[in-house]
Amino acid sequence: VAAPPPAALPLGFAPPRAPEAAPSAEPGDWPLGRPLAQLLDTYILAEAPDGALILVDQHAAHERLTHEALRAQLVEGGVRAQPLLLPAVVELPQADCARLLGFAEALARLGLELEGFGPGAVLVRALPALLGPADPAPLLRDLAEELAESDEALALERRLDAAVARLACHGSVRAGRRLNGAEMAALLRQMEATPRAATCSHGRPTFLRLGVAELEKLFGRR
Amino acid sequence: VAAPPPAALPLGFAPPRAPEAAPSAEPGDWPLGRPLAQLLDTYILAEAPDGALILVDQHAAHERLTHEALRAQLVEGGVRAQPLLLPAVVELPQADCARLLGFAEALARLGLELEGFGPGAVLVRALPALLGPADPAPLLRDLAEELAESDEALALERRLDAAVARLACHGSVRAGRRLNGAEMAALLRQMEATPRAATCSHGRPTFLRLGVAELEKLFGRR
Structure with missing residues (x-):
């Protein structure tokens, strides 16, 4: 898919x-x-x-x-998303799924549209268009790690910026x-x-x- | 010429x-x-x-x-000379002419064949083949300088090696x-x-x- x-x-x-x-x-x-x-x-x-x-x-x-x-797209109102023709199912540890879905609204501003898909999986409906045809599985694992590492008290803005850096790494030659x-x-x-x-x-x-x-x-x- | x-x-x-x-x-x-x-x-x-x-x-x-x-050609008996179709006349200070002609035999082993041509000039009959179509004038000026600089007591062998280094510089890209x-x-x-x-x-x-x-x-x- x-x-x-x-x-x-x-x-x-x-x-x-x-x-x-x-x-x-x-x-x-x-x-x-x-x-x-x-x-x-x-x-x-x-x-x-x-x-x-x-x-x-x-x-x-x-x-x-x-x-x-x-970052420029985020500042201008949200990263442009590229809907997937067929949504992708990504299996992840239950805690990571919960953490990602807890940030679903913020991640949507990064062009990443997610839905729950049972306790151990996430459905990916769209990816940031800038990344091109990226593999969603390592990207989600990396984002879950980033969000787990971030200080709980950290402002959403700062967390998003850290997430943007992780996305950039995945989208780069x-x-x-x-x-x-x-x-x-x-x-x-x-x-x-x-x-x-x-x-x-x-x-x-x-x-x-x-x-x-x-x-x-x-x-x-x- | x-x-x-x-x-x-x-x-x-x-x-x-x-x-x-x-x-x-x-x-x-x-x-x-x-x-x-x-x-x-x-x-x-x-x-x-x-x-x-x-x-x-x-x-x-x-x-x-x-x-x-x-150096390899010198060790093997002498540097291969390339005779000039027409000998070249190079004008030089009188002292430089005398110095070069004083070393004429040694220079011939370096592929450089010289003759006197009045008090302020030298006739060049052949150049080291390795140097390709080099301009003889700056080459002779440089050699005269090298021979003037060399310690008078220096053995001929050492002087020739210094002269070879000067020739090499002229013959290089x-x-x-x-x-x-x-x-x-x-x-x-x-x-x-x-x-x-x-x-x-x-x-x-x-x-x-x-x-x-x-x-x-x-x-x-x-």
């Missing part, structure tokens, strides 16, 4: 949030530069306009893009996926148009810069 | 010194890996079999290859030259088959390795 694939941008990359944040058409203005190659199907190597070598962690970067796009030149360029341009794109949802860097002077120093050229 | 181009390997790369030093045919055995891209027309980026990112300074690396090939994939691969394979290839003639590193664990640490993945 799979969701129909939504109309997809390359890899399901989120579009830039707002027209005014659209990337410049001039390559010379692209701080993250032009893609050169992919390393280990995990890192993108790019050459910045000033000659610096840029290394991008593709999963961390895409996680941040998905996170910001989900994995390390180990081969990208072509256009996909790499799309990721770089969207990073430039996205706030907080220098770190992933967990606070790790999404890209590193090795400047020309630094390179020359490493090679003893100066 | 230019020398005819010698039958050239890509970029005039020196062939491996001996058959037993030929690079392995198995990509898995290539420590410097497969070329990914060129940065700034100056550095080669490659992916090692263990996933490390390899950065090669193309000029430094090629300088070492040329240096070792010239420059930073700022675009290389295609085959040229990059040829350089990497020849580095693997050449002694002392990890440093250039001036003792600077020719390549750097950024290992998988190091990359993961930089990105906070471990």
Whole structure:
């Protein structure tokens, strides 16, 4: 029982949030530069306009893009949901089912529509459209864990934000996926148009810069 | 008055010194890996079999290859010379002319055939074949400088080795030259088959390795 694939941008990359944040058409203005190659199907190597070598962690970067796009939709009134053609049944420990259903209304604002399905299962009617054709089972397990971990006293807003970070992780291109030149360029341009794109949802860097002077120093050229 | 181009390997790369030093045919055995891209027309980026990112300074690396090939020919009885179709006249300060001509016999063993041409010029009849169609003027100026700098008491052998290092620098692919994939691969394979290839003639590193664990640490993945 799979969701129909939504109309997809390359890899399901989120579009830039707002027209005014659209990337410049001039390559010379692209701080993250032009893609050169992919390393280990995990890192993108790019050459910045000033000659610096840029290394991008593709999963961390895409996680941040998905996170910001989900957050923007949430702020604008709710994450767009993609109804499943056939609802999916996900079996879970009884406590997790109860916990998820207790948050059903909040989760619906995240584009995740759930119903009870007996004591040890949940029926999934819709998933956040941004995630593309995601597998609902690991996603629900992860969300149940997140909601269990959250301090009971934590405001719903904070819990939702933590849940958004978990969703973003599921909706992001994995390390180990081969990208072509256009996909790499799309990721770089969207990073430039996205706030907080220098770190992933967990606070790790999404890209590193090795400047020309630094390179020359490493090679003893100066 | 230019020398005819010698039958050239890509970029005039020196062939491996001996058959037993030929690079392995198995990509898995290539420590410097497969070329990914060129940065700034100056550095080669490659992916090692263990996933490390390899950065090669193309000029430094090629300088070492040329240096070792010239040294091998010198040890075997003399550097192969490429006669110029038309001898070249190079004007130099009188002291430099005298110094170069004083070493004419030794320079001939380096593939450089010179004759006097009045007080302020030298006639070049042949250049080291390995250097390809090099411009003789900057090469002679550089050699005159090297011979002037050398301690007078220094043995001829040591002076020749210093001169070989200068020649190698002239015969090497420059930073700022675009290389295609085959040229990059040829350089990497020849580095693997050449002694002392990890440093250039001036003792600077020719390549750097950024290992998988190091990359993961930089990105906070471990």
